[in-house]
């Protein structure tokens with residue numbers, strides 16, 4: 001599989017990248033780790049006239065803890081996240097999530113900003129950003145994760161807008177992310193994340209990975225939890241209201257059964273009421 005022809009430009013700075021994208025027109029694309037974009041090009045699902053390579057912009061590769069938030073540069077690679085001592089201390093869920101992304105090659109090249117911009121509903125950080133109420137900083141604005149994902153591989157990003165940073169609140173309260181896949185290097189068939197509130201024992205957030213066209217929360221299941229439902233009740237509500245898609249990994253019934261089981265385990269792990 002050979003990609004269609006494109007012009008290539010290696011950006012020297014964030015401003016330089018934005019100018020190049022603007023000059024390249026609305027079909028020009030940023031290239032970060034290339035782990036999703038290059039396969040898309042090889043399958044000829046997209047044919048941008050210009051790729052603006054931002055992969056060498058080291059200023060966007062960092063993890064910082066800033067009082068009550070963890071700030072992660074958009075070009076931080078999965079491997080850097082999983083091995084960051086700062087992150088493991090402040091937000092272990094994110095470090096663990098990075099450890100479970102793809103295989104060693106993908107973790108060495110792929111970036112957190114690339115996962116969010118690609119907006120695959122199987123993208124682990126997409127769900128984690130919703131679960132933890134993250135904010136996505138771009139060259140133009142700050143966007144709440146709940147407003148960022150708009151549909152099947154669609155975000156609200158403009159064509160010349162780059163993600164520069166992701167801000168996660170330092171997590172307060174028990175949380176977990178359980179991901180089911182056939183082989184270690186596979187994407188999630190289904191994933192379920194749960195974040196329980198420390199302030200309100202009857203509140204929790206539940207996020208679903210690869211359970212529909214886009215990543216989502218499970219508001220009906222969250223309500224059942226708030227109303228004092230058991231882990232089984234919450235699990236049943238999550239499965240009943242989800243709309244997973246049938247694919248080679250399984251049919252809808254199988255995926256709903258997985259949503260129920262993973263939700264039950266996750267709720268039990270963070271402490272069912």
Ligand SMILES: Cc1cc2nc3c(=O)[nH]c(=O)nc-3n(C[C@H](O)[C@H](O)[C@H](O)COP(=O)(O)OP(=O)(O)OC[C@H]3O[C@@H](n4cnc5c(N)ncnc54)[C@H](O)[C@@H]3O)c2cc1C
Nearest residue numbers: 030032033034035036037102110111113114117123124163
């Ligand atoms: C075999 C395999 C297994 C994988 N398994 C998993 C998995 O288990 N979980 C998971 O979450 N992911 C998985 N991935 C995807 C991987 O995490 C990629 O790193 C990610 O999807 C894209 O990141 P990237 O840096 O490679 O972005 P690229 O491929 O370079 O870009 C992807 C898209 O994002 C845009 N983009 C990139 N960076 C920015 C930015 N800063 N601002 C605006 N737009 C930007 C690009 O223009 C492009 O449209 C897997 C990939 C492969 C090949």
